Amino acid sequence: AISCASNGAVTLYYDNAAKLATTADGITVSSGTSGDAILIIESDTDNNDENDNPQLQLKQDGGNTIAKLGLTGDTGTIFTNSLANAAYFGNDEASSVQLYTNTVARMTIDSDGKVGIGTITPQTALNIKGDPGNADQPVRITNGVDLSTVGHTGLFLNGSGNAVNEKYGMQFGNYQSYSIGGIFGVMDSTSSSTSGDITIDMGSGTSAGALVER
Secondary structure (H helix, E strand, C coil), rough: CCCCCCCCCCEEECCCEEEEEEEEEEEECCCCCCCCCCCCCCCCCCCCCCCCCCCEEEEECCCCEEEEEEEECCCCCCCCCCCCEEEEEECCCCCCEEEECCCCCEEEEECCCEEEEEHHHHCCCCCEEECCCCCCCCCCCCCCCCCCCEEEEEHHHHHCCCCCCCCEEEEECCCCCCCCEEEECCCECCCCCCCEEEEECCCCCCEEEEEECC
């Protein structure tokens, strides 16, 4: 059923319960006193065309600023490098995308694709900034298992782009021939050994030496 008020407000009812109503603030979708309030935007109900896709658009500035939320169809059809049937949220102009909690911005993706966590002006592909007044580490990498029996955790830089081969970085745990403990240096994952020198830049000069393993 539909009811219309004298001020132009329209309410849609199902099973004697108001489900959708127009108000001075916009449109309200309600489940009443119980149940979930679900808004469904569906396309391609016959599964016949992968590029018939649902999309919600938010517009302002005379339609010049648009944010989009939806599902993609074929690869590359909605935006550059889009994957098939992927969920997405983004924009088509040179604007940032932000996530916030408790009224404060927590993560920012700028128009160049740089990601900032704890900063709204990321300078690199990933820029993480901790709170100087907080003793917690801004980044923590964990394995989630007992490292005394299996696995390892670490931060590696791999210049070859392969899953194995020479890696530079830090690690902790029972990794191949190493016992529990932390190491920092040049690690060769194919030969279960460490190799190479570490160069430490002290600002006014450098000091080079062999890797020390304890």
